[in-house]
Amino acid sequence: VSMAINVAISEDDRQKIEAIDWLVFDPSQRAEALKQANAVMRSFILVKKHNAAREVFDKLPADSINVVYKIWHAKTGSTSLPPADDNAVREYMCTKAYLDAMESYNDWFSLYHHSKPSKPSSAEVGSSFTDRVAFEHRLKQYDQDLERWQYKLVRQTQTTKDRVYNVLLFMDGGWMVDRYEDPDDEESRPQQLATLRRMHIPALCLNLHHMLHSSRLYSECLQLADSIASEHYQLYKEFNKDDLQQLLRQIRESSLCLLDQNKDPLGYDLV
Amino acid sequence: LRRFLASDNTRYLSWLHQIGAGDFSGVHQTLVELARAEQIFLAKRKTLLSLSKLAALASDDSPELVEPNVEAINEELSQIDLQETLPKEAIQKVGLDPDNMRVLSASELIRLYAGDENLMATEVDYKKALDLLLYIDQAECPDEYEELKLFIWCQAILRDSDRWMDPSEKDPIKIRNETLFFRTVDLIYNEGDDLGVVLPSTETLLDCHFLGDLRNNKHFQFLLKAGYEIISNVLLSGQ
Incomplete structure (x- = not known):
């Protein structure tokens, strides 16, 4: 398990990102801009260029969904979008949920693995009085830093957990799943959505497990299985056998930690 | 090892x-x-x-x-x-903690969904209660199965007992559209379940002790039978 690598942005990518500027210029074209931006972000996320996808995302004005609804309503009097536009709005929200989750996880990862304050070593303490005073001062500083770090970590863990579950349990049928079939959809789009699910859902689950386990939230590690096995969300269908075996091995590690705490393997008190 | x-x-x-x-x-x-x-x-x-x-x-x-x-x-x-997904109030009414429940049996769940504990029960709750019959072993305990099924339908009727007995309710179509009993029938029909299997006959219902005095009420008998007639017409025209 590691941090999501951000693959560097090439000159070609740069052009694709800049092109979005031209599309958002005219509000009446916003639905089209949304679809184009989605396609570019999709292609970036498929190759793990999360930074590039975020840049595209930021180019779309925040009120874009509203604009799409308004223009459609003005044109037809209807408040429900045609399938193609509805799918585009939904994909845009799925992309946002995913980028938020990944960035939050990366923040957690660097906070947990790279920002922990290190304890001052007592080896350097000489015999002199000033040395000892200085050491005690540093020790006190360390305790404060550690407390602050732990507080930040707990909050970051909670935020990241919410955001990852936000993707895993995406409302109305799941992440990157269209609500309506669009007969005019380009052939490649449904396939790309399916690939995104297959690529990222198992990885997100394993990342979530890593974070919960590192945070000693072992019971929650076990309960992760509830969401993955659920028929409602069907996350398990994105896992192949190896993924599932790896997941179960990871969950086993959490169970062993619970046993060490004199609980049963699922974290319940022993009777 | x-x-x-x-x-x-x-x-x-x-x-x-x-x-x-x-x-x-x-x-x-x-x-x-x-x-x-x-x-x-x-x-x-x-x-x-x-x-x-x-x-x-x-x-x-x-x-x-x-x-x-x-x-x-x-x-x-x-x-x-x-x-x-049981309503919290119903769970609390029987002294359980909604966030930390023991395992309830299918018949306990049916009684909670359809029973008086579920104050705000809708046709969706009654549909769930009927769905739960699936978990009662019909071959092993046919009496319990039939009894629970009748319990659900009778409870649905009793929810509107004032209306069933109200002599000013003269329009069977209105009763057919607005009572919990018939709304449950509609929901089951719309979800594609076989009404012939799920819904008891009027004779069976009027024979059922769960309904108490209501079953002898002539006005109720009339409205119920009229409602059934409307349904069977719809079913026949649909075929």
């Missing part, structure tokens, strides 16, 4: 050993047995079943073997789902 782990009080550990050994088919089997024995914590039973399902899918067993096992687990998970 395997024999030691198979003994009774260490069984709950053996699946951890089986994961370590890569025996996922064994993990599935052990966990599903532990889940079925778990009566104290609903949430624990759910996690045991979920893990067991994942283990079945991770195993090298053939799909012909895995599919029915997963299907069986899904049915048990659906029952847990029906307990989790």
Whole structure:
């Protein structure tokens, strides 16, 4: 398990990102801009260029969904979008949920693995009085830093957990799943959505497990299985056998930690 | 070691050993047995079943073997789902903590969904109660099955007993559209279930002790029979 690598942005990518500027210029074209931006972000996320996808995302004005609804309503009097536009709005929200989750996880990862304050070593303490005073001062500083770090970590863990579950349990049928079939959809789009699910859902689950386990939230590690096995969300269908075996091995590690705490393997008190 | 782990009080550990050994088919089997024995914590039973399902899918067993096992687990998970979505007030009324429930039996769930504890019951709750009949073994205990089925329908009628008995209610179509009983019938029909199987005849209902004095009420009898007539016309025209 590691941090999501951000693959560097090439000159070609740069052009694709800049092109979005031209599309958002005219509000009446916003639905089209949304679809184009989605396609570019999709292609970036498929190759793990999360930074590039975020840049595209930021180019779309925040009120874009509203604009799409308004223009459609003005044109037809209807408040429900045609399938193609509805799918585009939904994909845009799925992309946002995913980028938020990944960035939050990366923040957690660097906070947990790279920002922990290190304890001052007592080896350097000489015999002199000033040395000892200085050491005690540093020790006190360390305790404060550690407390602050732990507080930040707990909050970051909670935020990241919410955001990852936000993707895993995406409302109305799941992440990157269209609500309506669009007969005019380009052939490649449904396939790309399916690939995104297959690529990222198992990885997100394993990342979530890593974070919960590192945070000693072992019971929650076990309960992760509830969401993955659920028929409602069907996350398990994105896992192949190896993924599932790896997941179960990871969950086993959490169970062993619970046993060490004199609980049963699922974290319940022993009777 | 395997024999030691198979003994009774260490069984709950053996699946951890089986994961370590890569025996996922064994993990599935052990966990599903532990889940079925778990009566104290609903949430624990759910996690045991979920893990067991994942283990079945991770195993090298053939799909012909895995599919029915997963299907069986899904049915048990659906029952847990029906307990989790019980209205909180109904759960609290019988002295249980909604966030920490024991495992309730299908007949207990039916009584909670359809019974007086569920103050704000809608046709969706009555549909769920009828869905739960699936978990009552009809061949093993046919009397209990029939009794629960009648209980659900009679409770639905009793919810509107004032209206059924109100002499100013002269329009069967209105009653047919607005009472919980007939709204439940509609919901079942619209979801494609076979009304002929689920819905008791008027004779059976009017014979049923659950209805108390209401069953002798002439006005009620008239409205109920008229409603049935409207339904059967719709069913015939639909065919």
